[in-house]
Amino acid sequence: MIKIGILGAAGYTGGELIRLLINHPNAEIVFANSESNAGNLIADVHEGLYGETDLKFTSEMPFDAVDVVFFCFGHGKSEAFLKEHEIPASVKIIDLAQDFRLAPDEVINTQHPTTSQHDFVYGLPEINESKIATAQHVANPGCFATCIQLGLLPAAQMHLLDKDVSVNAITGSTGAGQKPGATTHFSWRNNNLSIYKAFKHQHVPEIRQSLKQVQGYLDANIDFIPYRGDFARGIFATEVVKTEKPLEDIVKGYKEFYKDAPFTHYVDKALDLKQVVNTNKCLIHVDKIDDKLLITSCIDNLLKGAVGQAVQNMNIMFDIDQTTGLKLKSTAF
Known part of the structure; x- marks a missing residue:
């Protein structure tokens, strides 16, 4: 059994991670840390787990008793935590925040710099599986970044990203975290739509990093406009690439x-968001109108965009089948 510790276990990602791990045949949760909820039943906070577990939150962090620790912190807290706490070198770390997603040589000139030196591997299995398999520390990708780059990576391999790429993507309210805010409460979000951080979203640098890795270069802009949707979970993205390459070849x-990706699948017809909600899948479809290639990609932001991919990375790191504990059915009806 893989012995697991979870830090920041009371938030949305912590709750979803616990949901997956208590049903994972190779996993045992040793501790779920939450200072503010220490001593409380996990199911009293993550109420969807009533009848599933009797585990309680703890303020303790017995790192010497675990094989891997998941960081479910808010962005910026992982780097600070590692400076203040000592985790044994033998313990693997999977960080769900953005602190270590950019390789050191990609940090320069970004708006969201992280530490200049680190050994975290970017945890996108579709392109980094072999690196993840030997990594001690993995930086889990962002949710928008996962959905968008999976849509664009095959185009990058075909060297189609020579002109600016237009991207629009809409996300559910859980992408903003569990703490209520002015743009997340029901009366504002319901029957509403809005954009935010247009062209300046923090996930753009990691998208560019992966596309550059696959294509070998990236001079084009990724013009990304994010939308807040009036639903709880999921990301639906469209990417437009100009190319003369025939659709059949694309x-x-x-x-x-x-062809070998267990969770990312090309679909021959137009997509619906409900096909991926509550799964670790990314579905992709392409169409072409004149010289415009229209790519559609969609994921569940809390699963393939967060903890589902984190568990997938854990499986790779411990040399077990990637799909273990992740064979989930969508909420398509």
Whole structure:
């Protein structure tokens, strides 16, 4: 059994991670840390887990008793935590925040710099599986970044990203975290739509990093406009790439790129968000109108965009089948 510790276990990602791990045949949760909820039943906070677990939150952090620790902190807290606490070198770390997603040589000139030196591997299995398998520390990708780059990576491999790429993506309210805010409470979010951080979203640098890794270069801009949706979970993205390459060849390239990916699948018809909600899947479809390639990609922001991918990375790190504990059915009806 893989012995697991969870830090920041009371938030949305912590609750979803616990939900997955208590049903994972190779996992045992040793501790779920939450200072503010120490001593409380996990199910009293994550109420969807009533009848599933009798575990309680703890303020303790017995790192010497675990094989891997998941960081479910808010952004910026992981780096600070590692400076203030000593985790044994033998313990693996999977960080769900953005602190270590950019490689040191990609940090320069970004708006969200992290520490200049670290050994975290970027945890996108579709392109980094072999690196993840030998990594001690993994930085889990962002939710928008996962959805968008999975849509664009096959195009990058075909060297199609020579002109600026237009991206629009809409996310559910859980992407903003569990703490209530002015743009997350029901009366504002319901029957509403808005944009935020247009062209300046913090996930753009990691998207560019992966596309550059696959294409070998990236001179084009990624013009990303994020939307807040009036639903709880999921991300639905469209990416527009200008190219003269025939659609038939592009579809073939997409299917070939993901032929061995257990969770990312090319679909031959238009997508619906409900096909991926409550799963670790990313579904992708492409169409072409004149010289415009329209790429559609969608994920569940809390699963493939967060803890589902984190568990997938854990499986790879401990040399077990990637799909273990992640065979989930969508809420399509």
